[in-house]
Amino acid sequence: MAHGVIVVGIDGSATSLRAAAYAVGLARRQDSRVVAVYVRPSASGMLSIADPFGVTVAAAMAAQNDVETEFRAAIQRERALNDLDLELLVRYGDPFTELSRAAVELRADAVVVGRSVSALHRLTGSVAVRLVRSGHWPVIVVP
Numbered sequence: 001m002a003h004g005v006i007v008v009g010i011d012g013s014a015t016s017l018r019a020a021a022y023a024v025g026l027a028r029r030q031d032s033r034v035v036a037v038y039v040r041p042s043a044s045g046m047l048s049i050a051d052p053f054g055v056t057v058a059a060a061m062a063a064q065n066d067v068e069t070e071f072r073a074a075i076q077r078e079r080a081l082n083d084l085d086l087e088l089l090v091r092y093g094d095p096f097t098e099l100s101r102a103a104v105e106l107r108a109d110a111v112v113v114g115r116s117v118s119a120l121h122r123l124t125g126s127v128a129v130r131l132v133r134s135g136h137w138p139v140i141v142v143p
Contacts (some may be wrong), residue, residue, distance in 0.1 A: 004032040004109040007137075009099050009127065011038065012067045015114025019142040023112040024078060024086070026140075032109065033085040037102045038071055039095040096130045102135055112140045 008023035010016045020036060027034045068090060075088050091098035103111050116126035128141040 004030060005106045006030075006032050006101065006110050006112060006131060007103045007106060007108040008036050009036060009039070009095060009111040010071060010097070011114075013071075013082050013114060013117065015117060017114070019112045019114040019140075022140065022142045024082070024084065026110075026112070027084060027086075033087075034108055035089055035102065035108075036071065036075065036088050037091060037099055038068060039090045039091045039093065039098040040068070040093045061065070064081065065072045095127045099127065099131065100134060100136070108137055109136045112142060115141050115143050128136060 006023050007026050008016075008020050008054045009021050023034050023036075027030065064074075071088050075086050078084060078086055089102055091102065099111060100107075101115070111131055113131065115128060128139065131137075132141070133138045
């Protein structure tokens with residue numbers, strides 16, 4: 001039985017995949033459970049006047065479905081190979097809000113996220129920075 005819970009945010013980016021690998025390694029060493037949280041934007045947040053027929057939204061949702069399918073397959077492989085307590089939790093909405101909610105609900109001992117590569121986040125604050133500033137859990141930011 002796992003002794004703690006490590007929440008890791010995943011989104012398909014290279015840094016989030018490194019964060020997932022780090023979380024799995026940490027869980028092995030600490031005999032912890034890993035809950036990977038994939039936060040998908042809500043469809044209403046993707047609607048645009050420039051896309052009245054929803055073609056862009058449909059393509060984005062199909063890509064998200066593909067990413068989710070890949071995550072589920074990777075988790076199944078990792079479980080089979082390493083006998084880990086590993087699960088995927090899919091949420092919809094804002095990544096910071098949903099990662100925070102998941103961490104509270106699961107009574108996380110730590111949250112692991114990848115470093116943002118977006119230039120916009122330098123101005124608005126990345127998910128990682130917002131999690132660190134919240135001060136609720138140890139946050140590990142993986143480059």
